[in-house]
Amino acid sequence: MTGTVSQVEWAQRIRRQVNDDFNRVAASFRVVADRQTNERRADTEAILDILEDKRTEVMSNERAGYFIHDWQEINDQVRQLIFHDPRYKAIKNNRPARRR
Helix, strand or coil, rough: CHHHHHHHHHHHHHHHHHHHHHHHHHHHHHHHEEEECCHHHHHHHHHHHHHHHHHHHHHHHCEEHHHHHHHHHCCCHHHHHHHHHHHHHHHHHHCCCCCC
């Protein structure tokens, strides 16, 4: 990781928290997938693939400043990364309206 020694230490702590957040979001999607019919489950599994692509993208960044600046306050960034992905939008657009 690049940056000063203190930046790298700080960023490594944040990076672990970011990875934990990816794990948390993935676990919640897996719980949903376990309860779904085959068609919906396929969509959720595709979303899990998007999640893993985003995790790889984020975790491969070696700049300490990236984690310090963009991830220090972990709110809902992981879900937002998924929701803004064009593949996710395509999945959502192809789903029929939910019955209440």
